[in-house]
Amino acid sequence: MRKASLxxxxxxxxxxxxxxxxxxxxxxxxxxxxxxxLIFGLLNLTIKPILKFFSFPITVLTLGLFSLIINGLVLKLAFSFVNGVYINSTLSAIGASILLSIVNSVLYSILD
Incomplete structure (x- = not known):
């Protein structure tokens, strides 16, 4: 429970x-x-592993860089489900997902 709330x-x-x-x-x-x-968390638990599984060959060919695109697509999908939030484009979502990963890493190192 502590891990989920964190x-x-x-x-x-x-x-x-x-x-x-x-x-x-x-x-x-x-x-x-x-x-x-909450929706972003649910999509990370359900849709993201499926996308990673099916895109594994292209992820290997791009040395893992395709996972950045997957993260951006999942973030864009989460934004499309919620009213009152907006993200410009898929390219903005990819950039936001990179920044989100960096901020998450910093916050986890501080809070955990």
């Missing part, structure tokens, strides 16, 4: 920081942020 808190803070740093990412309210965090 995941939700860290991802919510990270998504908020990413929305502050990038003009292409907009989150209108705290409620939208929490819903986005």
């Amino acid at each position: 995941f939700i808190v860290v991802n919510a803070i990270s998504l908020y920081i990413v929305s502050l740093l990038l003009n292409s990412v907009y989150i209108s309210s705290f409620k939208s942020l929490i819903i986005l965090t």
